[in-house]
Amino acid sequence: MNYRPELVTLMQKCMIFTFSGEKVDSSLFADGDDVPLSSLSIDSLAAMQFCIELEAHFGWSVTPEELLAFETVGDIARALDAHVSR
Amino acid sequence: MSVVSKVLNRGRLNATTVNQFNQSIIALENIITPAEARTINSAMEARANPETNHWFSRESEWRAQFDEFSRAEGFSYAHNFVRVWNRTSATLFRTTGFDVKAPRRLLVLFTGGMNRMMVPSWVFLAHLPQRSVYVLMLRGGWEFYRDGLPGLSKDFSSTVQWVRELADDMGLTVDTVMGSSGGSIPAYLAGHALGARRRFLFALPVISEDQIARYPLTGNLKRASERVRDVGLGLTLFAGSENARDIETVAEARRRLPRARVEIVAGADHNVVEPLARKGRLNQLLEKHSISWFRPWS
Numbered sequence: 001m002n003y004r005p006e007l008v009t010l011m012q013k014c015m016i017f018t019f020s021g022e023k024v025d026s027s028l029f030a031d032g033d034d035v036p037l038s039s040l041s042i043d044s045l046a047a048m049q050f051c052i053e054l055e056a057h058f059g060w061s062v063t064p065e066e067l068l069a070f071e072t073v074g075d076i077a078r079a080l081d082a083h084v085s086r
Numbered sequence: 087m088s089v090v091s092k093v094l095n096r097g098r099l100n101a102t103t104v105n106q107f108n109q110s111i112i113a114l115e116n117i118i119t120p121a122e123a124r125t126i127n128s129a130m131e132a133r134a135n136p137e138t139n140h141w142f143s144r145e146s147e148w149r150a151q152f153d154e155f156s157r158a159e160g161f162s163y164a165h166n167f168v169r170v171w172n173r174t175s176a177t178l179f180r181t182t183g184f185d186v187k188a189p190r191r192l193l194v195l196f197t198g199g200m201n202r203m204m205v206p207s208w209v210f211l212a213h214l215p216q217r218s219v220y221v222l223m224l225r226g227g228w229e230f231y232r233d234g235l236p237g238l239s240k241d242f243s244s245t246v247q248w249v250r251e252l253a254d255d256m257g258l259t260v261d262t263v264m265g266s267s268g269g270s271i272p273a274y275l276a277g278h279a280l281g282a283r284r285r286f287l288f289a290l291p292v293i294s295e296d297q298i299a300r301y302p303l304t305g306n307l308k309r310a311s312e313r314v315r316d317v318g319l320g321l322t323l324f325a326g327s328e329n330a331r332d333i334e335t336v337a338e339a340r341r342r343l344p345r346a347r348v349e350i351v352a353g354a355d356h357n358v359v360e361p362l363a364r365k366g367r368l369n370q371l372l373e374k375h376s377i378s379w380f381r382p383w384s
Contacts, residue, residue: 015199015267015291015356041329043357048112049200052105061103 001084003058003077010057014049016042034074042068058084090114090122091129098141107141111148115206116197116225117177119167120156123208127152155205159366161212167221175235179211179221188218191261192253196276198267201225204288204359213368215376220258222249224269230291231272242272246279253280262376266359267291271310274321278314284376288324289356290335307339318343322375326354326361347375 042050047064054060054067060083070076097110118126130149136142155161170178193214197203203210207223214221224245226235231242239245253260260280265273266288277285290307311318321343325336327350336348349371351358362368 041355043355045200045204045357045360048108052109052112055103055105061105063104064108 001081003080003084004073006057007073007077007080010050010053011040014046014053016040016046016050034072036072037068037070037076040073054080060084088122088125090118090125094126094129101141104144107144111144112200112202115208116201116223117169117172118206118208119169119179120161120163120208120212121166123152123206124156124163155209155363156212158364160369161209161363161366162216162369163212164216167211170220174237175225176238177207177223179207179223181218183218185218189261190256190258191217191219192256192258193219193221193262193264194249194260194273194276194280194282195221195223196231196263196265196269196273197223197225198265198269198289198291203264203266203269204357205363209363210359210368213363213372215369215373219261220256222252224249226272230268242275245272246276249276250280262286264288267356271307274307275310275314278316283320285321286324286372286375287321289326289329289332289358290323290339307335307342311339311342316343318346321346322349323347324349324351324358324362324371326350326356326358327352328355332356349375 044064047067051062051064051067054062058080060080062079067076070079093114094110097114098107101107101110114126115123127149130145133139134142134146134149139145166182167179168182170180172178195203195210203223211221224231224235226233226245231245234240234242234245235248239248249260252258260277260282262284263273263277263280263282264286265271268291270287270290274285274287276282287307318340323336323339323346325332325348327333333350336350340346340348351362354361359368362371
């Protein structure tokens with residue numbers, strides 16, 4: 001299942017932006033593009049909130065350290081998919 | 087055992103994951119005073135044993151952060167705060183040793199992400215200019231306060247009205263309004279509506295056109311200033327030097343609000359408050375702009 005739309009909503013809620021200040025939205029994933037986490041402005045607070053939201057919405061317990069170790073948003077979506085499918 | 091210690095213990099005992107533990111700490115951090123943070127630090131210190139404390143690692147991190155924040159220049163317990171009351175979406179504090187002869191002032195905080203002014207409540211309170219003051223901390227951030235304060239108001243207009251009535255009932259004057267990130271534009275508009283003499287906005291939010299369409303009440307600062315016909319008197323804007331969009335937003339706001347003052351925080355990203363607090367400059371800048379606008383607080 002494609003969890004990217006939900007991830008985008010949660011990132012917006014956590015005030016995560018791109019480094020150029022653009023909003024995080026589904027157009028970032030247009031044409032199958034992926035988004036490196038390094039291109040997003042995720043500070044420690046935003047990462048913590050994102051993890052809390054992920055756990056609350058999907059029951060997926062990922063720590064901020066583990067989250068920031070992913071290279072792309074697509075990697076997070078795939079890991080989330082694997083968790084939900086289990 | 088204090089109420090805060092009981093809440094902390096309940097949170098840590100009920101938490102089974104790191105995120106649940108973090109969530110309980112964050113919720114607590116958003117309503118506690120500097121003195122209560124010191125109590126929590128002492129409690130964590132007393133059980134700092136990796137053999138018996140499941141949360142030893144996380145609590146060690148918290149204590150390290152406590153040390154760093156509380157040792158920064160400008161952080162002060164001298165004018166401590168007590169919590170008058172606490173509700174889901176608002177907390178009222180006042181300074182202790184309240185000077186009954188001092189003007190009865192209210193400072194209103196519109197928090198942003200994580201329901202905080204970019205730092206825990208106890209850090210922000212400890213850096214406020216040391217004056218007798220009531221502080222109302224509001225939490226309705228990520229929807230830009232469009233949906234009001236849960237349990238208190240239904241939309242932004244009724245939020246402003248609720249604050250006005252609270253101040254009137256308590257015989258307080260709304261002296262200053264501050265907002266961070268998603269709380270900035272609501273703080274700007276509320277400050278204008280409530281006749282606040284000073285407004286401090288930390289990191290204006292990046293609001294896209296479709297968000298403006300969804301939240302027409304708040305919009306962006308340019309549109310908001312056009313609506314209230316403001317020139318920015320008493321307004322101070324903070325932006326991080328490393329966030330290109332925030333710098334651009336502030337520059338645009340400055341063109342629209344020629345009397346506004348701008349503080350660019352060197353090395354900071356969107357979160358401008360935390361580096362200012364860590365480097366001991368938050369209190370200094372708040373003092374500087376509080377005193378230079380119109381007249382001093384005291």
